[in-house]
Amino acid sequence: xxxxxxxxxxxxxxxxxxxxxxxxxxxxxxxxxxxxxxxxxxxxxxxxxxxxxxxxxxxxxxxxxxxxxxxxxxxxxxxxxxxxxxxxxxxxxxxxxxxxxxxxxxxxxxxxxxxxxxxxxxxxxxxxxxxxxxxxxxxxxxxxxxxxxxxxxxxxxxxxxxxxxxxxxxxxxxxxxxxxxxxxxxxxxxxxxxxxxxxxxxxxxxxxxxxxxxxxxxxxxxx
Amino acid sequence: xxxxxxxxxxxxxxxxxxxxxxxxxxxxxxxxxxxxxxxxxxxxxxxxxxxxxxxxxxxxxxxxxxxxxxxxxxxxxxxxxxxxxxxxxxxxxxxxxxxxxxxxxxxxxxxxxxxxxxxxxxxxxxxxxxxxxxxxxxxxxxxxxxxxxxxxxxxxxxxxxxxxxxxxxxxxxxxxxxxxxxxxxxxxxxxxxxxxxxxxxxxxxxxxxxxxxxxxxxxxxxxxxxxxxxxxxxxxxxxxxxxxxxxxxxxxxxxxxxxxxxxxxxxxxxxxxxxxxxxxxxxxxxxxxxxxxxxxxxxxxxxxxxxxxxxxxxxxxxxxxxxxxxxxxxxxxxxxxxxxxxxxxxxxxxxxxxxxxxxxxxxxxxxxxxxxxxxxxxxxxxxxxxxxxxxxxxxxxxxxxxxxxxxxxxxxxxxxxxxxxxxxxxxxxxxxxxxxxxxxxxxxxxxxxxxxxxxxxxxxxxxxxxxxxxxxxxxxxxxxxxxxxxxxxxxxxxxxxxxxxxxxxxxxxxxxxxxxxxxxxxxxxxxxxxxxxxxxxxxxxxxxxxxxxxxxxxxxxxxxxxxxxxxxxxxxxxxxxxxxxxxxxxxxxxxxxxxxxxxxxxxxxxxxxxxxxxxxxxxxxxxxxxxxxxxxxxxxxxxxxxxxxxxxxxxxxxxxxxxxxxxxxxxxxxxxxxxxxxxxxxxxxxxxxxxxxxxxxxxxxxxxxxxxxxxxxxxxxxxxxxxxxxxxxxxxxxxxxxxxxxxxxxxxx
Numbered sequence: 001x002x003x004x005x006x007x008x009x010x011x012x013x014x015x016x017x018x019x020x021x022x023x024x025x026x027x028x029x030x031x032x033x034x035x036x037x038x039x040x041x042x043x044x045x046x047x048x049x050x051x052x053x054x055x056x057x058x059x060x061x062x063x064x065x066x067x068x069x070x071x072x073x074x075x076x077x078x079x080x081x082x083x084x085x086x087x088x089x090x091x092x093x094x095x096x097x098x099x100x101x102x103x104x105x106x107x108x109x110x111x112x113x114x115x116x117x118x119x120x121x122x123x124x125x126x127x128x129x130x131x132x133x134x135x136x137x138x139x140x141x142x143x144x145x146x147x148x149x150x151x152x153x154x155x156x157x158x159x160x161x162x163x164x165x166x167x168x169x170x171x172x173x174x175x176x177x178x179x180x181x182x183x184x185x186x187x188x189x190x191x192x193x194x195x196x197x198x199x200x201x202x203x204x205x206x207x208x209x210x211x212x213x214x215x216x217x218x219x220x221x222x223x
Numbered sequence: 224x225x226x227x228x229x230x231x232x233x234x235x236x237x238x239x240x241x242x243x244x245x246x247x248x249x250x251x252x253x254x255x256x257x258x259x260x261x262x263x264x265x266x267x268x269x270x271x272x273x274x275x276x277x278x279x280x281x282x283x284x285x286x287x288x289x290x291x292x293x294x295x296x297x298x299x300x301x302x303x304x305x306x307x308x309x310x311x312x313x314x315x316x317x318x319x320x321x322x323x324x325x326x327x328x329x330x331x332x333x334x335x336x337x338x339x340x341x342x343x344x345x346x347x348x349x350x351x352x353x354x355x356x357x358x359x360x361x362x363x364x365x366x367x368x369x370x371x372x373x374x375x376x377x378x379x380x381x382x383x384x385x386x387x388x389x390x391x392x393x394x395x396x397x398x399x400x401x402x403x404x405x406x407x408x409x410x411x412x413x414x415x416x417x418x419x420x421x422x423x424x425x426x427x428x429x430x431x432x433x434x435x436x437x438x439x440x441x442x443x444x445x446x447x448x449x450x451x452x453x454x455x456x457x458x459x460x461x462x463x464x465x466x467x468x469x470x471x472x473x474x475x476x477x478x479x480x481x482x483x484x485x486x487x488x489x490x491x492x493x494x495x496x497x498x499x500x501x502x503x504x505x506x507x508x509x510x511x512x513x514x515x516x517x518x519x520x521x522x523x524x525x526x527x528x529x530x531x532x533x534x535x536x537x538x539x540x541x542x543x544x545x546x547x548x549x550x551x552x553x554x555x556x557x558x559x560x561x562x563x564x565x566x567x568x569x570x571x572x573x574x575x576x577x578x579x580x581x582x583x584x585x586x587x588x589x590x591x592x593x594x595x596x597x598x599x600x601x602x603x604x605x606x607x608x609x610x611x612x613x614x615x616x617x618x619x620x621x622x623x624x625x626x627x628x629x630x631x632x633x634x635x636x637x638x639x640x641x642x643x644x645x646x647x648x649x650x651x652x653x654x655x656x657x658x659x660x661x662x663x664x665x666x667x668x669x670x671x672x673x674x675x676x677x678x679x680x681x682x683x684x685x686x687x688x689x690x691x692x693x694x695x696x697x698x699x700x701x702x703x704x705x706x707x708x709x710x711x712x713x714x715x716x717x718x719x720x721x722x723x724x725x726x727x728x729x730x731x732x733x734x735x736x737x738x739x740x741x742x743x744x745x746x747x748x749x750x751x752x753x754x755x756x757x758x759x760x761x762x763x764x765x766x767x768x769x770x771x772x773x774x775x776x777x778x779x780x781x782x783x784x785x786x787x788x789x790x791x792x793x794x795x796x797x798x799x800x801x802x803x804x805x806x807x808x809x810x811x812x813x814x815x816x817x818x819x820x821x822x823x824x825x826x827x828x829x830x831x832x833x834x835x836x837x838x839x840x841x842x843x844x845x846x847x848x849x850x851x852x853x854x855x856x857x858x859x860x861x862x863x864x865x866x867x868x869x870x871x872x873x874x875x876x877x878x879x880x881x882x883x884x885x886x887x888x889x890x891x892x893x894x895x896x897x898x899x900x901x902x903x904x905x906x907x908x909x910x911x912x913x914x915x916x917x918x919x920x921x922x923x924x925x926x927x928x929x930x931x932x933x934x935x936x937x938x939x940x941x942x943x944x945x946x947x948x949x950x951x952x953x954x955x956x957x958x959x960x961x962x963x964x965x966x967x968x969x970x971x972x
Contacts, residue, residue: 046265046278047277047278050269050276050278051274053267053269054269054273054274055274057269057271057272058272058273058274101302145460176852
């Protein structure tokens with residue numbers, strides 16, 4: 001009996017320890033993933049990106065931390081550029097390029113761990129847009145189609161990913177009408193995204209599920 | 224509940240009670256990160272293999288808590304710095320570190336050796352000057368590469384001849400390279416005093432480097448300048464194109480496979496100036512309007528992740544014929560007829576062999592055949608015997624190849640070495656007015672070896688050291704040409720560079736073979752440059768001195784002007800400014816260039832040293848572009864000024880050459896305007912795309928005099944002027960399956 005108890009305790013101890021490991025990962029991630037949607041301050045987002053990077057480096061086999069690191073870096077830079085009063089980010093490739101390089105480095109690590117992932121292609125599109133905005137004059141040729149293609153691939157991999165429609169909607173929203181932008185079409189796309197959220201089930205609590213806040217803010221703005 | 228279960232629960236409780244103890248036993252690790260210059264923000268600090276770490280704030284401070292215990296590695300990293308690692312032991316006490324990072328030499332920060340060079344293309348590294356869209360939206364350029372380069376400092380506004388006359392050099396001193404290999408007949412064959420256009424569309428190229436001196440040892444056989452064109456790699460998508468204009472029609476198809484690893488395409492165009500010449504009166508009376516029938520074919524294959532095989536070919540047939548009043552015999556006409564058949568093939572391959580080695584190879588073949596008929600006729604178009612009459616069939620067969628490898632060294636430093644081989648056979652039949660055909664053939668083999676090193680001493684100081692060894696089979700001589708340049712960063716976006724180099728080229732084929740032993744022509748360049756480049760703005764100032772030695776001198780040998788020796792010499796000095804600004808005024812892009820040139824030379828049949836007729840003291844250009852969104856139209860304007868150029872007539876008095884007349888042409892002014900209407904701007908992802916173009920060259924109909932032409936006896940002189948003062952072009956270009964709208968607009972934003 002004692003032997004059984006000992007064995008049971010030992011087993012329990014081991015399983016608790018391993019659960020502890022992934023619990024530790026889950027816990028660390030969960031506390032941070034929630035912040036991805038709520039933090040709107042560039043510096044805090046950069047801290048968050050670095051924190052995700054550290055988790056990714058330590059775990060080595062998880063794509064999510066690197067994915068979030070890339071996402072936060074892009075978001076941080078977008079906020080930084082627009083807050084600085086440079087709403088047309090056109091002339092700041094000296095700032096946007098290093099950020100895009102960092103984000104791309106992380107996203108490549110994520111992609112190496114998780115191939116053909118719709119979410120990763122969404123961030124690819126975001127990086128392409130960031131690069132394009134650095135010097136639109138000379139870069140539409142390359143990064144316009146590159147971003148479009150990434151989004152197409154994302155759609156092919158998972159047409160129910162709501163974030164694809166958010167990016168399409170944002171493109172429509174911020175493009176001047178003369179260039180093919182349209183507030184009406186943008187609104188439709190945001191609504192489409194909202195519909196997708198209703199049925200979208202993330203794989204786990206730490207899998208990508210961001211964007212809903214943004215859609216609601218944008219739709220409220222458009223009323 | 225069994226006893227066992229109760230026990231387990233209690234045990235778990237024990238764990239849960241103890242767990243927070245571990246969590247609370249935290250240690251703070253803090254410190255400061257700096258480099259030689261001061262604190263560094265945004266540096267990432269982490270404990271290897273844990274989640275713990277931080278990034279530094281704007282003052283370089285960092286601080287984080289960790290509950291880890293034992294030996295760990297503290298990793299400190301920041302882009303542009305060498306990574307820093309330290310083994311640390313975490314116990315109970317808080318830890319503090321002062322970390323100094325060392326700068327790594329990186330492409331982002333390092334200075335670029337730029338003396339003498341204008342680099343264009345969408346590269347991350349600064350230096351963008353002209354893209355292919357810049358070229359087609361430069362009003363005076365008519366979508367011609369070299370015409371657009373003439374709006375940059377260094378080049379002269381020579382309109383009576385094709386080619387680039389750079390810093391006191393002749394057009395033959397500028398060589399053009401596509402994907403590394405020399406292009407022998409870049410321009411369409413033309414009549415005397417009418418400039419020929421370039422054969423190659425600006426859309427073929429992703430990068431244009433215009434080097435007005437001091438260029439790399441990879442390039443030779445050019446005393447003055449090198450235009451280095453790099454063709455585009457893989458097109459973005461499959462497209463079909465159609466163009467209609469007052470000058471002709473073109474159609475093409477370009478296929479790209481889904482994986483973007485293979486593409487092929489072909490196009491055909493037919494150009495005929497007849498319609499335009501009916502409306503725009505030409506100086507010449509054409510009996511055959513200039514017509515060009517031309518086909519292109521290409522393929523590109525991605526041979527690996529980094530490798531690319533590219534093929535491009537051009538087949539063209541062109542002809543024209545006109546009569547104009549003879550300058551030699553009043554009341555008589557001079558007939559000029561030209562037929563040209565041209566074949567060009569270029570194959571290039573580049574590949575990375577491992578992380579350190581890179582291979583570049585290219586071969587090109589050109590076959591160019593002209594049939595030229597020049598005769599004097601009476602007013603009834605009957606032939607009249609005259610000593611200037613001739614019929615010639617010059618044929619040029621050219622084969623060029625170049626191969627080199629690059630080995631990356633520490634940091635950004637690298638060495639490159641390789642060889643180049645140029646074969647040319649200029650042959651043909653020349654029938655003078657006496658009617659006896661003479662066959663000639665000049666074969667030349669130039670073999671070259673070159674080596675070059677990029678040495679990055681720090682991010683702020685770099686050097687390029689190279690040398691080139693050449694052998695010419697016709698001259699049976701060797702030359703060795705060293706090239707050295709340095710660049711030093713003087714500020715965040717400013718740098719100063721200097722360059723020195725010796726440049727050789729063999730005499731032009733028309734002076735070969737020679738009864739007298741000849742040698743290489745030689746030029747030595749000394750250049751100093753100051754460059755400030757920030758986003759959307761470029762300022763460049765350059766001063767130079769160029770010394771010419773061993774230029775060809777000619778004399779009259781059995782009635783023909785022929786090379787006698789290499790005793791010619793000369794020099795050129797000057798300064799140049801360039802300013803481009805896309806930032807100050809929204810939607811407006813403009814550049815201004817100014818060139819001051821002081822040059823003299825004694826070459827060919829010059830009686831003594833003088834300023835040649837292709838050199839103006841002052842040259843300036845202003846190019847302005849803007850795009851009006853509401854009307855979807857781009858407006859482009861350019862103004863070019865050049866002070867009067869010298870003209871002269873050189874005659875033979877029986878013993879020596881002398882200037883029978885000398886003077887300066889009036890100043891040259893040209894205002895050109897073009898507009899592009901892009902109706903598909905409003906559509907998102909249109910299936911087809913169309914651009915309407917109207918361009919007017921010399922809009923104010925200003926009289927432009929390039930020089931003077933003299934009758935054989937020097938008794939009459941007539942101004943050399945463009946065939947028509949003003950020229951208007953109207954066209955529409957359709958593209959299916961692609962969207963170039965954004966290119967057209969954003970080029971102008």
